[in-house]
Each structure stands twice: as C-alpha cells, then as structure tokens.
Amino acid sequence: MKEEDKSIGVFDSGVGGLTVVAELIRSMPGEDIVYFGDTARVPYGTKSPETVLRFARENLDFLKKKDVKIIVIACNTASSVALPLLLVEEDIPVTGVLLPGAKAAAAATENGRITIIGTSATIRSRAYEKELYRLNGDLEIRSLPCPLFVSLAEEGWLDGEITEMVVHRYLDSLAEFGADTLVLGCTHYPLLKGVISKVVGEGVKLVDSAMETALEVQRILERNNLVRDGDDGGRFDCYVSDTPYLFKEVGERFLGRPIDRVEHQNTGD
Amino acid sequence: MKEEDKSIGVFDSGVGGLTVVAELIRSMPGEDIVYFGDTARVPYGTKSPETVLRFARENLDFLKKKDVKIIVIACNTASSVALPLLLVEEDIPVTGVLLPGAKAAAAATENGRITIIGTSATIRSRAYEKELYRLNGDLEIRSLPCPLFVSLAEEGWLDGEITEMVVHRYLDSLAEFGADTLVLGCTHYPLLKGVISKVVGEGVKLVDSAMETALEVQRILERNNLVRDGDDGGRFDCYVSDTPYLFKEVGERFLGRPIDRVEHQNTGD
Numbered sequence: 001m002k003e004e005d006k007s008i009g010v011f012d013s014g015v016g017g018l019t020v021v022a023e024l025i026r027s028m029p030g031e032d033i034v035y036f037g038d039t040a041r042v043p044y045g046t047k048s049p050e051t052v053l054r055f056a057r058e059n060l061d062f063l064k065k066k067d068v069k070i071i072v073i074a075c076n077t078a079s080s081v082a083l084p085l086l087l088v089e090e091d092i093p094v095t096g097v098l099l100p101g102a103k104a105a106a107a108a109t110e111n112g113r114i115t116i117i118g119t120s121a122t123i124r125s126r127a128y129e130k131e132l133y134r135l136n137g138d139l140e141i142r143s144l145p146c147p148l149f150v151s152l153a154e155e156g157w158l159d160g161e162i163t164e165m166v167v168h169r170y171l172d173s174l175a176e177f178g179a180d181t182l183v184l185g186c187t188h189y190p191l192l193k194g195v196i197s198k199v200v201g202e203g204v205k206l207v208d209s210a211m212e213t214a215l216e217v218q219r220i221l222e223r224n225n226l227v228r229d230g231d232d233g234g235r236f237d238c239y240v241s242d243t244p245y246l247f248k249e250v251g252e253r254f255l256g257r258p259i260d261r262v263e264h265q266n267t268g269d
Numbered sequence: 270m271k272e273e274d275k276s277i278g279v280f281d282s283g284v285g286g287l288t289v290v291a292e293l294i295r296s297m298p299g300e301d302i303v304y305f306g307d308t309a310r311v312p313y314g315t316k317s318p319e320t321v322l323r324f325a326r327e328n329l330d331f332l333k334k335k336d337v338k339i340i341v342i343a344c345n346t347a348s349s350v351a352l353p354l355l356l357v358e359e360d361i362p363v364t365g366v367l368l369p370g371a372k373a374a375a376a377a378t379e380n381g382r383i384t385i386i387g388t389s390a391t392i393r394s395r396a397y398e399k400e401l402y403r404l405n406g407d408l409e410i411r412s413l414p415c416p417l418f419v420s421l422a423e424e425g426w427l428d429g430e431i432t433e434m435v436v437h438r439y440l441d442s443l444a445e446f447g448a449d450t451l452v453l454g455c456t457h458y459p460l461l462k463g464v465i466s467k468v469v470g471e472g473v474k475l476v477d478s479a480m481e482t483a484l485e486v487q488r489i490l491e492r493n494n495l496v497r498d499g500d501d502g503g504r505f506d507c508y509v510s511d512t513p514y515l516f517k518e519v520g521e522r523f524l525g526r527p528i529d530r531v532e533h534q535n536t537g538d
Contacts, residue, residue, distance in 0.1 A: 040320045041310045046423075048512035051309045151420040154315075162438060165431050243317040 001067060004226045007032040007235070008217065009068030011059040014042035015247060016187030017074030018254035020097065023214035024072075025236070025257075028221075031228050032235040034066045037251075038267070039242035043150060044077040045119020045186065052121060056082035058267040060090070066237070069226050072217055073097065076185045076209075077119050080127035093220050100216040101183055101209030102131035106139065108205045109181040115174050116143040118185030119150070128185055142177050146170045146189075153188040154250070159195050167192070167199045175200075183207045191254075239265040270336060273495050276301040276504070277486065278337030280328040283311035284516060285456030286343030287523040289366065290505070292483035293341075294526075297490075299502040303335045306520075307536070309510035312419060313346040314388020314455065321390060325351035327536040329359070335506070338495050341486055342366065345454045345478075346388050349396035362489050369485040370452055370478030371400035375408065377474045378450040384443050385412040387454030388419070397454055411446050415439045415458075422457040423519070428464050436461070436468045444469075452476045508534040 008028075010021055014037050021035055036059050038044075044052045056078045063071055070093045073079045073086075079096025086094050105114050116128045123145040132139050148166050157163050182204050184190055190208045197206060221227045236259070240247045244262035251259050277297075279290055283306050290304055305328050307313075313321045325347045332340055339362045342348045342355075348365030355363050374383050385397045392414040401408050417435050426432050451473050453459055459477045466475060490496045505528070509516045513531035520528050 040316060040324075042315075046311075046515075047309060048515055051511045055309075147424055148417075148420050148426075151417050155416055157417075162431065162434050165434070169431060242320045246315075246317055 003069055004228050005230075006067050006069035007034045007237070008070055008072060009034050009036075009063035009066060010072045010074050011036040011038070011056075011063060011078075012075040012187065013037070013044040013055075013077065014039050015250050015254050018251055019187055019190060019210040020072060020074035020213050021236070022254075022256050023210045024217060027214045027218055030231060030233040032233050032237075034063060034068060034237045035239065036062055036265070036267070037238070037240040037247065039240045039247055040266070041241065043119070044075060045121045045150065046147065047121060049081045049121065049125065052078055053082045053085060056086060060086060060094070062239070062265065062267040064092070068092070070095070070217065070220060072213065074187065074213070076187060077121045080118075080122045080125040093224060095213070095216055095220060097187070097209040097213045098127055099131055100212035101185065101207055102128055102135060104209065104212045105181050105183045105207045106132055106135040108207060109139070109179075111178070111180045112138060113140045113177060113179040114181045114183065115177065115179040116141065116183040116185050117146045117149075117170070117189065118143070120145040120147055122185050128183060142174055142179065144170060144174060149192055150186065150188045153191040158191055163192065163195050164199065167195050171196070171199055179204065181205045181207060184209075236260075238262045241266055272338055273497050274499075275336050275338035276303045276506075277339055277341065278303050278305075278332035278335060279341045279343050280305040280307070280332060280347075281344040281456065282306070282313040282324075282346065283308050284519050284523050287520055288456055288459060288479040289341060289343035289482050291523075291525050292479045293486060294505070296483045296487055299500060300497050301502050301504040301506075303332060303337060303506045304508065305331055305534070305536070306507070306509040306516065308516055309535070312388070313344060314390045314419065315416065316390060318350045318390065318394065321347055321350045322354060325355065329355060329363070331508070331534065331536040333361070337361070339364070339486065339489060341482065343456065343482070345456060346390045349387075349391045349394040362493060364482070364485055364489060366456070366478040366482045367396055368400055369481030370454065370476055371397055371404060373478065373481045374450050374452045374476045375401055375404040377476060378408070378448075380447065380449045381405075381407060382409045382446060382448040383450045383452065384446065384448040385410065385452040385454050386415045386418075386439070386458065387412070389414040389416055391454050397452060411443055411448065413439060413443060418461055419455065419457045422460040427460055432461065432464050433468065436464050440465070440468055448473065450474045450476060453478075505529075507531045510535055
C-alpha cells in the first residue's frame with residue numbers, strides 16, 4: 001500500500017475523541033480513519049501518568065498494526081501526559097489535541113489572561129501551561145480541574161439548574177482573574193459549552209481543540225506528502241475495548257452521524 | 270501453610286471495597302487480609318457485563334496466587350455481574366456483597382417495599398431484585414441507577430446544596446412508592462448516607478452491606494473450619510493496579526485507619 005493511502009489513526013480513552021474524528025471527516029473527507037476508544041479502562045483523567053502512558057502505548061501499538069500513516073491522540077489527558085515521550089519513541093508522526101488547543105488560545109486572547117480547565121491528570125501535568133508559555137511568555141494563566149463535568153456530560157445533564165450550579169462552584173473562583181479565553185481541556189467539556197458560556201459570560205471565548213487539531217493533522221500530512229488522493233477513501237473503522245453495544249448510541253451523539261459498525265478489541269489486557 | 274492460616278482475599282474495582290475490609294478487621298482482627306483494588310480500570314459500574322467478568326476473573330486469579338482461603342468480591346457491580354459464574358468455576362469459597370445486602374434488606378423492611386440504588390451495571394443486572402425475590406416472593410421492589418453519586422463521593426462533595434439537589438433529582442421519583450428500606454447498592458454510596466437520609470426521610474432504613482458481608486464471611490469460615498487461631502495474624506496487604514500514591518489518602522478515608530504500604534500490581538494487562 002502506498003504510504004499516503006494509509007489511514008489516519010485516532011485514539012481516545014473513550015468516546016470523546018469522536019469530536020476530533022468529526023472535524024477530521026469535515027476537513028478531509030477523502031481520508032480513511034481508524035478509531036480506537038479504550039472504553040474498558042475509561043476514564044484516564046483520574047489516573048496516574050505512569051498508567052496513562054502505559055495505556056497510550058498499548059493503544060498506539062494497536063493502531064500501528066492497522067497500517068496508519070499518522071496517529072492522533074484525541075484525548076487531553078493522554079496528550080498531556082504521554083505525548084512528549086511518544087513523540088521521541090515513534091517513527092511515524094504523532095500529534096495530540098494539546099498544542100492545537102494552546103495555539104488557538106494564544107491567538108484568541110486579547111488581554112493575555114487564559115483559564116484552562118480539564119481532568120485532574122491534565123491539570124496536574126501543567127502541559128497546557130508549558131505549551132502556552134512557550135508560545136508567549138507574557139501570558140497569565142490559571143488552571144483548574146473540573147472532574148464532575150465528565151460525569152455530567154456522560155449522564156446527559158447538559159443544562160439545567162444542577163449543572164449550572166456545578167459550573168458556578170468550579171468557575172466562580174476564577175471570575176476575579178478576568179481571563180478573556182477559556183480552554184476546554186477535555187473532549188467531554190464541549191458538550192457543556194452552553195452552560196459554561198452562560199456562567200462565565202459571553203465576553204469569554206471558549207477554545208475547543210477538536211477543530212484546531214484537524215487543521216494541525218492536515219498541515220502535518222501536507223508537509224510529509226501524506227495526503228491521500230483519489231476518491232475511493234472515506235472509510236471509518238471503529239474499535240473499542242469494552243463491548244460495543246454501549247458505545248454506539250453515545251458515540252453517534254459525539255460524532256454527529258451514524259456509526260455503521262463498532263468492533264470489540266482488547267489492547268494490553 | 271495450614272489452610273486456616275491463609276489470608277482472606279478481597280477485591281474491588283477501586284477504593285470502595287475498603288469499607289468491607291474495615292468491617293472484616295473489626296469482626297475478625299486475627300485474620301490476614303490481602304486486598305486488590307483495580308484502580309487502573311475503575312469504575313466497573315459503567316461497563317458491560319462481559320468486561321466486568323473478565324476483570325473479575327483476572328483479579329481473582331491474582332488473589333489466588335497470594336494463598337487465600339476465601340475470596341470476597343467487595344464490589345456491587347462485580348458481585349452482580351460475575352459472582353454467579355465465579356461460584357461455579359472456583360474451588361475455593363467466593364462471596365460477594367450482594368446476598369448479605371439483600372438479606373439485611375429483607376429482614377429490615379416492615380411494609381415489604383424496598384428501593385435499590387446502584388451503578389448502571391448493577392441495576393441493569395437485576396441481581397439484587399432476583400436475590401430479594403428468592404428470599405421473599407411477596408416483596409415489592411423498585412431500582413434506580415444513580416451514576417453521579419460515585420463522582421460526588423470521589424470529589425468529596427459529601428453534603429451541601431448541589432449534592433442534596435442531585436439526590437433529590439434521582440430519588441424524588443421514588444417517594445410515591447413508599448419503600449421503608451433503601452439498599453445502598455454501591456460501596457461509594459455510604460459516604461453520602463447523611464444527605465440521602467435527609468432526602469428520603471428518617472423513616473427509611475438505609476442498608477449498607479459492608480457489615481453484613483463481614484458477618485457472612487465469618488459464617489463461611491466457621492462452616493468450613495477455616496477460622497485462623499493463634500495471635501500472630503492481622504496483616505493487611507494492599508495492592509492496586511494504578512500507581513499507589515493516589516490511593517493511599519482516599520483509601521485511608523474509606524478504611525478509617527492508616528495503610529502502611531500499597532503495592533503496584535497489574536492484573537490482566
């Protein structure tokens with residue numbers, strides 16, 4: 001198989017990475033995509049860097065066996081914790097959602113103050129902060145873990161009084177800081193965009209890295225002459241580590257279109 | 270080693286099973302205990318029966334290598350989904366938190382109406398209902414998954430307005446049913462006992478199966494002549510599948526005493 005005809009490999013701890021897949025399909029409809037969601041071991045955001053790195057390596061090894069030309073880590077926690085090491089270890093391009101999100105935030109802010117929210121593991125890693133300071137050393141940054149947002153998104157409580165109070169409880173303490181840009185540093189959080197925006201006010205720009213990540217992938221493929229041509233592409237293969245029947249319905253909500261088939265695949269265990 | 274000098278093996282998806290360990294230590298201080306918490310793959314309650322069964326088998330195999338005389342599944346989800354099969358497969362005694370909890374509820378109710386709350390997997394399995402109907406075919410039972418309770422307990426939001434509203438949102442629909450007994454069918458839920466009791470009213474008895482499970486283990490050991498004698502016992506060995514440093518602090522809250530040492534151990538993966 002010609003190198004450029006290979007697939008784009010994408011993995012996430014679960015279902016959230018499908019928001020990145022949706023953007024990849026929108027911007028590069030001719031590319032084949034293989035997705036792996038580690039639904040048996042989800043979530044990653046509450047676990048240690050060592051364990052997240054081990055899981056990320058196993059997921060990556062699975063995708064490499066599927067003949068991929070690039071690997072996209074569509075999970076903020078795995079991008080924060082594992083990407084720097086995987087970049088060094090791997091011989092094919094690997095990218096994550098972190099740098100694209102950081103770039104978008106650095107470009108969006110006008111007053112130089114940025115807030116980052118994410119899982120405990122992502123925030124503890126300080127990966128977004130380091131990336132942002134590298135882009136612009138003058139930025140002022142605050143960051144905060146919001147663990148309950150994942151459960152609210154998965155429970156489907158996307159608005160209403162309880163969700164609004166939880167958002168207030170986490171974010172009110174940051175109001176005084178006066179950031180004009182808020183990075184949604186977890187692929188689940190965009191589902192709560194409406195409530196978050198209502199709480200922090202319309203003056204605050206919300207950065208959701210899915211779209212930025214798709215553009216970054218496109219740039220990497222172009223730079224490496226890996227863009228597929230021809231019009232027989234567009235396959236989407238989906239694998240998960242838990243049994244597929246729980247995945248399809250929620251997955252279609254995240255992807256925004258039907259998923260034909262989901263296959264079960266253990267990695268690592 | 271004499272059979273009765275072997276340890277009691279206990280496993281859970283994470284930290285919650287330590288509430289059962291606390292009761293085992295209280296009632297049988299001379300026994301050695303080996304605990305395994307599958308913190309790398311926690312939670313089980315949102316995953317499929319097939320995956321939970323696979324994890325349970327792997328945890329059980331790990332404990333068997335540690336020379337145990339009985340295995341206690343201190344996790345409602347794994348007890349609901351995996352115990353019936355494991356009982357048939359294994360040649361040492363295996364018990365879970367489910368039957369003790371069901372027995373306590375059947376004994377506690379006066380009006381014959383019982384509500385069960387637990388994880389999605391536990392409720393979907395209908396295991397508590399089947400066990401209760403076997404004990405008393407005249408009972409009336411309602412059951413309800415409350416997924417957000419686990420996140421609230423882990424976030425440490427054990428009381429306050431938000432937690433009270435979440436409890437109302439889940440449980441108000443069951444008020445009309447008029448149960449006098451509520452089974453806390455997840456080892457995390459007892460941490461929210463105060464708020465739950467306030468919402469459902471003091472007339473409703475809350476059943477927390479940890480203590481009942483310890484009594485059941487004692488009965489099984491006595492029946493099989495497996496009670497340890499001598500006074501050199503009382504060791505507690507603790508293994509987890511994620512790195513231990515995240516486990517110790519929360520673990521001590523659940524166990525109610527210090528944990529000397531936690532070792533890291535992968536099972537399955």
